[in-house]
Amino acid sequence: MPETIASPGDPAAPAPAAPPARSARSWAARAARTVRNLLILAVLAAAAGGALYLWLATSWSYSTGERAGYVQKFSKKGWVCKTWEGEVAMVALPGSMPEMFAFTVRDDAVAAAVNKSLGERVVLTYDYHLPLPDCFGDTRYWVTSVRRVSP
Numbered sequence: 001m002p003e004t005i006a007s008p009g010d011p012a013a014p015a016p017a018a019p020p021a022r023s024a025r026s027w028a029a030r031a032a033r034t035v036r037n038l039l040i041l042a043v044l045a046a047a048a049g050g051a052l053y054l055w056l057a058t059s060w061s062y063s064t065g066e067r068a069g070y071v072q073k074f075s076k077k078g079w080v081c082k083t084w085e086g087e088v089a090m091v092a093l094p095g096s097m098p099e100m101f102a103f104t105v106r107d108d109a110v111a112a113a114v115n116k117s118l119g120e121r122v123v124l125t126y127d128y129h130l131p132l133p134d135c136f137g138d139t140r141y142w143v144t145s146v147r148r149v150s151p
Contacts, residue, residue: 054132056130057130057132058136061129061142062129063127063128064126064127066123066124066126067088067090067123067126068088068121068123068149069088069090069098069101069122070089070120070121071114071118072100073087074114074115076111077138078134080135081135083104083106083137083138084105084106084114085103085137085139086103086104086143087102088101088103101124102139103141104141105142106137114143120148121149121150122146122147122149123147123149124143124146125143125145125147126141126142126143126144127141127142127144
């Protein structure tokens, strides 16, 4: 039997299907997906912001300078991240109490030069960096070069 197509005004035509009603469950599922996506976005933004801060803080120095004195203490320290940490005794006048300057060395070649000059008068060139986690060193003063000077 041939199929007949009903016209819109024909009473024998079936009524158009009503759109499915939205249940509370579908609304809650949509809200949960939105919250989950926002949390993922927030975590990714925080990770990107932290990575940007670490990159900026390690590559840009706030100031650069030199300190002269006698290297008193120098050692490689740390539980997980090992860094070279040291102190220089800076004496302004003979007989006065020395001021101690704590510093960090991140380069092994510079650390070897500091080790060779223990107990001698040296001039340390350093960069002052923004605060960073302990894996980058105990101090904000990162020594970039060392040179011996005669007393």
